[in-house]
Amino acid sequence: MTSTTLVPDRPAGNRRSARGGLPLTRVSGLGLGVAMVWFSLLVLIPLAAVAVTASQGGWSGFWRTVTNEQTAATIRLTVGTALLVTLVNIVMGTLIAWVLVRDRFFGKRALEILIDVPFALPTIVAGLVLLSLYGPGSPLGVNIANTRIAVFLAFLFVTLPFIVRTVQPVLAELDREAEEAAASLGASRYTTFRRIILPSLTPAIAAGAALSFARAVGEYGSLVLLSGNLPMRTEVASVRILSSIENDNPDSAAAVAVVLLAISLAVIVVLDVIQRRVMRRG
């Protein structure tokens, strides 16, 4: 690393107190520049473009679109189900990660690989699998086609690995002696989990939950076959966006997209706040 600074005449202390960082070196300056260009091209500019398209009809146009009865229903269903699925994942994902790290059993390796299947599987294939298992011709005799349960199930299927995979490495690295110390200080297994283990896992759980929620909100392929896309009942936001585009109404599509974006952002921020709280509380 070179120590040449871009602004050598400015005392470092000043900048540190003002901006909380050191002056950039040439190399790290270049790195930051590349990162920002990359990020802008891929994320910021497209997002801005969506926001601009959404604002074409003005505030009233935007408001009319998103409060349209059918659109509002899709957003409610999507966000509501995504939240529910994320909650389920927080419990089940942590539990599966726990079993994979702490327990030894026959077939553990196979299970480890199977966990990733929802990642690896093209979502439309997942949709087909779900349709053949839980559709009208179900071999299990369970037919949930054209119901909201189908949406819930499809979300669950595709988001399963997120929390498992974020929690697993953290759990594996956890200091077992801290747990033993807690036990010898008189803490029950539950208390040890809640006060010692959980605070260490929360950042990972929160990160996995954010990913899981974001994935669910945008899910399309895995549910489109099984849910039936019934307006006001099982239609989700992504399907609504697609039909807006097909009906040559990109403003409306963009408006829904902006709402989803705002909600996702809000959820990520809330999760971050919760995570910080839990970590401090201990």
Place this chain on the structure above:
Amino acid sequence: MSIEIVNVGKRFGDFVALDDVSVSIPSGRLTALLGPSGGGKSTLLRIVAGLERADTGKIEIEGVDATGLPPQKRNVGFVFQHYAAFKHLSVRRNVAFGLEIRKRPKDEIRRRVDELLALVHLEQFADRLPAQLSGGQRQRMALARALAVEPTVLLLDEPFGALDAKVRKELRDWLRRLHDEVHVTTVFVTHDQEEALEVADEIVVINDGRVEQIGSPDELYDRPANEFVMRFLGPVTQLGDQLVRPHDLQLSTDPADASGVPGRVTRVTRIGFEIRVEVTADDGQTVTVTLTRNEFLALGIQVDSTVRVRLAPNSPTTTTSAPAQRAAAPSLAATH
């Protein structure tokens, strides 16, 4: 007797960690479990704490049969080599942990934690996180945390093993003084014979899953029960078929003196205040003798001097089955 360990055995697969170990640990004293790594001493400590379950045998703590009790019910304080700090909690909350889960009143907890932090000299670090402390400070915090619940026994597993030499020596002295203040029955595991000899009232030497000897530091040093204890507690050299301490050997240059073994000085090494003289006896055996600088100067010997080696009266010896060190082979016996 505070801790009664009766016929305890423990295996990990094929490996025998403890083989029918029985030890009585007296109340209110500082006892060291001393032995080489992998000898089973940590396993024994963990079995006493309930962190490991013995395959056979019985553990009694203060007259209560603790064999089947979980660690939560044993009321022991345990200090780990690598601190086992609760990383997300401040020093104060770490120390308070045991009291908090016992649901003691808030002001009582605060008072007790303040007391303990003063005892371990961490008052000004109360609100720091463990990561912001040095190793020695972290270990003192761990000790305060273990003492907070007023345990019947305090168990320390290689408590200074992760610290550098200087801090280790300081903490060792400090632990001794702390024990004289608090008087809780304390057992600590160490592989460092100097640490055990310096700090402990009583030493249990454990090797290969068995107890080799139990006794005070003086007893162990002056009357080692066997070759292992003799070798483990300090440097040894071999004179005939006897293992002896190099500093218990005397050299004589008086040609009229007929005691001891005749030989020739082959090497002289000085390490600070100590002079290490290697003598090759006439039968070819190499004996290491350590002298103080003054003794060495008074003798006036150098390489190739003819000397006689003899053992000072009342020195500890054990017979050994090991073959004698021969000349030419580099002497390793004294480097223990």
